[in-house]
Amino acid sequence: xxxxxxxxxxxxxxxxxxxLAKTITLIESSQPDHQxxxxxxxxxxLPHTGKAVRLGISGVPGVGKSTFIESLGMLLxxxxxxxxxxxVDPSSTRSGGSILADKTRMERLAVEPNAFIRPSPSxxxxxxxxxxxxxxxxxxxxxxxxxxxxxxxxxxxxEITVASMVDFFLVLMLAGAGDEIQxxxxxxxxxxxxxAINKADGDNLEKACLARRDYESAIRLLTPVSPTWxxxxxxCSAVQxxxxxxxxxxxxxxxxxxxxxxxxxxxxxxxxxxxxxSLVEEGLKDRFHRNPTIRKMLSGICLEVENxxxxxxxxxxxxxxxxxxxxxx
Numbered sequence: 001x002x003x004x005x006x007x008x009x010x011x012x013x014x015x016x017x018x019x020l021a022k023t024i025t026l027i028e029s030s031q032p033d034h035q036x037x038x039x040x041x042x043x044x045x046l047p048h049t050g051k052a053v054r055l056g057i058s059g060v061p062g063v064g065k066s067t068f069i070e071s072l073g074m075l076l077x078x079x080x081x082x083x084x085x086x087x088v089d090p091s092s093t094r095s096g097g098s099i100l101a102d103k104t105r106m107e108r109l110a111v112e113p114n115a116f117i118r119p120s121p122s123x124x125x126x127x128x129x130x131x132x133x134x135x136x137x138x139x140x141x142x143x144x145x146x147x148x149x150x151x152x153x154x155x156x157x158x159e160i161t162v163a164s165m166v167d168f169f170l171v172l173m174l175a176g177a178g179d180e181i182q183x184x185x186x187x188x189x190x191x192x193x194x195x196a197i198n199k200a201d202g203d204n205l206e207k208a209c210l211a212r213r214d215y216e217s218a219i220r221l222l223t224p225v226s227p228t229w230x231x232x233x234x235x236c237s238a239v240q241x242x243x244x245x246x247x248x249x250x251x252x253x254x255x256x257x258x259x260x261x262x263x264x265x266x267x268x269x270x271x272x273x274x275x276x277x278s279l280v281e282e283g284l285k286d287r288f289h290r291n292p293t294i295r296k297m298l299s300g301i302c303l304e305v306e307n308x309x310x311x312x313x314x315x316x317x318x319x320x321x322x323x324x325x326x327x328x329x
Contacts, residue, residue, distance in 0.1 A: 008041045012143045013048055017116070020143045024118060027135045042135055048142040050268070055251060056162040058152045058188065059172030064198050066105040068172060068238035069149060073109040075244055076147055084116045084140035085109070087151045088133050088158050116145060131282075134165050134275060163191045164271060167264060168251050172198045173215065175207035189215070190222055192231050194250050200235035200243065208235045228261045229254055293322055 008026070011019025026038045059065045073083045085106070109115045118136060137148050150166055152158040163169045171192040189195065195215050200208030215233045224230045232250060236243030258264035288294055301319060304310035 005037060005040050005044065008037075009044045012041075012045060012139055015144045020116070020139065023139050024136050027139065028132050038135070042138060045139060045142040049138045050141065052141045052145060053147045053251065053255060054137065054150065054166040054168070055147065056150045056152070056166035056169040057172065058159050058162060058169070059198070060174060063172045063174050064238050065151065065172055068196075068198055068236070068244075069151060070106040070109045071238045071241055071244050072248065073106070073115055073149070074112065075241075075248065077109075077112050077114040080114075081147050082114045082116075082145045083109075083112075083147045083149065084118070084137075084145040085149045085151060086133050086136055086140070087119050088162050116140060116143075131275075131279065137165065159188055159191060164274060167258065167267070168193045168254050170247070170251075171195050173211065174199060175204060175211035189218060189231070190225075193229060193254055194231055194247065195219070195233045196243070196247055197233070197235045198238055201237035201240045205235075226258070226263060228257045228263055288323065291323060294319060297322060 008019060008023050012023055023038075023041060026034050026041070029035065029038070057065065057069060059068075069085060073085060076083050106117060110117055118140075133150060137150065140148055148166075150162050152162045159169075169191055171188050171194070173195055175197055197208045197211050197215070212233050212235050219231050219233065222231075234243055234247055234250065236247060238244065255264065258267070297319065301310065301315050305312055305315050
């Protein structure tokens with residue numbers, strides 16, 4: 001093992017924040033030599049990972065997610081936990097937008113010594129951002145962070161991506177958010193381990209309680225993903241700090257049950273294999289487009305397909321066949 005790799009590994013394991021940040025920067029880099037180093041560092045750190053609670057948090061726009069995460073994070077650090085907040089945000093790939101402001105939105109948590117906030121890297125696809133987030137999660141675990149919060153800002157594919165890398169998926173909702181998001185709700189409810197109605201305070205408390213009953217009725221109609229756990233619905237106020245403790249206890253109850261049944265270990269094994277295959281598919285697609293034979297053929301074949309001169313099926317077969325037999329064009 002090179003001294004550079006060893007320095008990164010030792011720095012991460014001893015909880016050196018500067019070395020942790022440098023290691024994550026390596027992971028986020030697309031340079032081949034950096035990727036080579038990052039791969040070896042991750043492999044060496046692997047035995048030091050896997051002990052943390054992996055919590056995914058999503059929510060509709062305006063639900064108060066940043067305030068909730070800060071309140072939860074401060075509660076956990078107060079209990080002696082080390083908390084890492086990571087973000088998967090497809091919008092950051094286009095504008096570098098909202099997620100980069102997380103450290104200003106979570107002012108108290110950002111300066112907490114036992115907390116670490118890392119926005120997703122801008123640029124690339126959602127899949128690329130998610131890959132970096134997964135790897136960053138492992139590095140944070142090796143650095144001693146025992147609660148990893150993975151936040152998603154988008155609605156849709158990013159929720160599915162986050163749910164596939166965590167142990168517990170929490171969805172924050174608002175009371176009376178309107179019928180325009182009903183379609184989103186059903187899809188998210190099917191993935192959720194718990195739903196929390198936020199902003200359950202003041203004049204909104206009664207509405208939140210009504211919304212809780214509605215969501216409980218909706219969840220009863222869904223088939224649970226796990227035979228061990230049926231999703232629960234809770235209310236909370238991230239501003240008044242009510243219900244936050246109950247939500248954390250729900251996460252712990254879920255973990256106890258999943259560990260006892262063996263599902264936690266099984267789910268993580270499935271997630272690791274799924275991650276591997278997604279990387280294989282991503283790598284194959286990248287190599288396909290960089291292949292000189294394919295690049296030479298592609299524009300002509302695309303033109304034929306667009307003009308109805310060649311069926312998509314035959315075009316795909318021709319491209320794939322030429323990849324294995326470049327002399328048979």
